[in-house]
Amino acid sequence: MPSRLISAPWRVVCAGVGCWPLPARAVLGPRPLSVGCADCATRQEPSGKKVLSEKKLKRHFVDCRRLLVRGGRGGDGMSCFHSEPRKEFGGPDGGDGGSGGHVILKVDPQVKSLSSVLSQYRGFDGEDGGRKNCFGRNGAVLYIRVPVGTLVKEGNEVLADLSHPGDEYVAALGGAGGKGNRFFLANDNRAPVTCTPGQPGQERVLSLELKTVAHAGMVGLPNAGKSSLLRAISNAKPAVAAYPFTTLKPHVGIVHYADHQQIAVADMPGIVRGAHRNRGLGLAFLRHIERCGCLLFVLDLSLPEPWTQLDDLRHELDKYEEGLSTRPHAVIANKIDLPQARACLPELQARLGSKAIALSAATGENLEELLLRLKELHDGHMAAELQQGRQPLRW
DSSP states (O other): OOHHHHHSOHHHHTTTGGGSOOOHHHHHOOOOHHHHHHHHHHHOOOOSOOOOOHHHHHHHOOOEEEEEEEOOOOOOOOOOBOOBTTBSOOOBOOOOOOOOOOEEEEEOTTOOSSTTOOSEEEOOOOOOOOSTTOOOOOOOOEEEEEOTTEEEEETTEEEEEEOSTTOEEEEEOOOOOOOOGGGGOBTTBSSOOOOOOOOOOOEEEEEEEEOOOOSEEEEEOTTSSHHHHHHHHSSOOOOOOSSSOOOOSOEEEEEEOTTSOEEEEEEOOOOOTTGGGTOTTTHHHHGGGTTOSEEEEEEETTSSSTHHHHHHHHHHHHHHSTTGGGSSEEEEEEOTTSHHHHHHHHHHHHHHGGGEEEOBTTTTBTHHHHHHHHHHHHHHHHHHHHHTTOOOOOO
């Protein structure tokens, strides 16, 4: 510090300090703690996640994915010789490299979409061999979690059908580890220097397709009331609105019964005429109906000639896969609470017989008959699966 500044009077040195503007908090004194907390409380935003719209949910639901998988590379072998005092010819002691890690697809019931699956995966590499005959560590196995009902394809060939929780498929094998010079020790070669590098892992391009697994699938034209019906019989909350194609992805709801039995019901997006030719949402969601053991045809009873809807739905399903519409099913006549719907009910029952279940998803009228019919279809499907030696799906 300069000597003239030390010798100057304190008042002169601090003369300019009084000109500096002080902050308002310093002038008014410290703010009370209670006031500050009250201000923070008024500025805090309400906690909780925002409810995503159906269009945004569609972005998070992915039922097709193409991925490149590579197994881990094997570790290199070591070329070295044993070194120890007073031991001239120690011999080779190079260890082998570790094998590369596999890449395995594993079914996780908590995963509902392929949106978490990345486009590329590479397994963990094995470690190189070391001295004193030390082998390298093998690469760890890399697991890719996929939802139940994932179909694994390579080109047009189906490699695996992961339809049960815990199912696994080895997508790419890890490379073999290299050999150290200890491996090449022989009677005619007592001091080998040869060692081999690790092998690269298997590389494949696979296609994953998700087919929703449910006991029953609701099929109907757009705006037939399928989402409202699913909300009425389960705790699922699909979007409901008064315009067609409100549902853009399949929703699965669980129906609980008194004997602790659970039946999974899937709400499929609306099917239009020509869906087998990829019209509307087309083939993108027709494949989700393949795994359903029984079908629920939902008809809009408020439209004129509702029986023609059933013919159109059966035609589209048969065009997509022969015999798909002949599975055990139930016909549901929805929107019975509307006056024009009640006028069409007698003619519908005359054409289809007593198998049509008239109900209202909005008011809950006659839902008990649907639940009883659904349980009958489910019990019949379970008995057929056990008779054929297959393990039925349980939720």
